[in-house]
Amino acid sequence: MSESTAVRKKADFSSLKTAARSLGNRNVILLIIFYSCMNYSCYYKNGFRGLLVMDDHGISATVYGTMISVFLICGLIMRTPGGAIIDRFRGNIKPIFIISSILKGGCALAYLYANSTATMYLAFILDGFLWSFVGVFPYALLATFVDRRIVGTAFALCEGISFIVGSSARGLGAKMFTELGATIPTYISFGIQLVGVAAIFFFDNEKLKESAGLRRTEENRLQPQNQEKSSASLLKKVLGMFSVAALPFAILNGAQYIVYQIDGSFLPYYAEKMAFDYLTPATVGGMIVGFIGIVIGILCDVIKPGYFVIFAFTGQMLFFMDFFSIIANVLLGYSVDAKGYHFTFVWLGYLGIVLLAAFILLFLYLQKKEKRQNKAVC
Secondary structure, three states: OOHHHHHHHHHHHHHHHHHHHHHHOHHHHHHHHHHHHHHHHHHHHHHHHHHHHHHHOOOOHHHHHHHHHHHHHHHHHHHHHHHHHHHHOHHHHHHHHHHHHHHHHHHHHHHHHOOOHHHHHHHHHHHHHHHHHHHHHHHHHHHHHOOHHHHHHHHHHHHHHHHHHHHHHHHHHHHHHHHHOOHHHHHHHHHHHHHHHHHHOOOOHHHHHHHHHHHHHHHHHHHHHHHHOOHHHHHHHHHOOOOOOOHHHHHHHHHHHHHHHHHHHHHHHHHHHOOOOOHHHHHHHHHHHHHHHHHHHHHHHHHOOOOOHHHHHHHHHHHHHHHHHHHHHHHHHHHHHHHOHHHHHHHHHHHHHHHHHHHHHHHHHHHHHHHHHHHHHO
16 A cells, blocks of 8 residues: 555545534434434334224225335425425424324324225325425435535434334334223324424524525525526436436336335334234344444445435436335235235235345346446447
8 A cells, every 4th residue: 555545545535434423413413313203203104003093994905005105205396395495494394394294103193093085095195295394304405514524424313213213113103002092102203203302492593594504605695606507408407317328227216115114104004913923023123224324324424325316316317216105005015915814925025035036136137238348348
């Protein structure tokens, strides 16, 4: 290793240590607390939502799956406007954050008091919009309060800690619903959300206003250049986010969410009905996922694996994740009603094997293609 390389790596490591200090920002810590409480509240509610909808209200698995798909569609629709609202009102976002978060927690009560299929659909719609809107806040604001060199670490910590904290939520929600009925678990879910809301009251508002001021300055600086851009060039820029080369990866990445949705939407219900211990394996699995997420996020900041995730993959992967999640719940609900849980789990297992094999074949194909290109260049 050359001396210049050693000096550069030492300097990079030193700069990362300096950047890491921004993780101690009060607002960053409060955002992680809020996000952990919000996710625990959501996971806890989702643990008994299937029991509430299908058992207490007598709604079929097919209709329940359709309701979850409607929920996801509403979330997809709200994601971009939610980010735009945060950007527009960043300096005064605190009351908006608090009110929308309280309403988000209150959606658990909407499921409890829905007295028809139509009002249950309305509960899913409201929950979907508010889940997406409130869920944008932690990531949008985290990127503001931490050094941009460790944004990946900040996101990974936020997501990983919330996974670890919420690892027992689904199993506990389903267990308490079975033992206590619907009312008490529903209000517990609402109460946990309010604990997260309490953290927002301690936000440093001056930091928010400072961030908003810096953003306005940047927008004013770029305004003359933006006015010169035509709508055609803007469309070209948007289309440029989509890469045909990344499409196979996007489809394979999205398709796995069909398997994922059986756990989030139907497995707590099935486990409780069959008297299986769902709480223990779900808690252990959630903690493992959380730790792995934190490690990967930190490594992304340290080894800089590439920028393709931001540009080529982001638009397509997120789209296909949403697409497959939306169709998955309707498909899974129908499969459960028509063929039962045993058949559904079996074909999901085969699907997982097929997706893994497809990814390996695609990887080997691209490896060969790269070698041929390298030989042609030589």
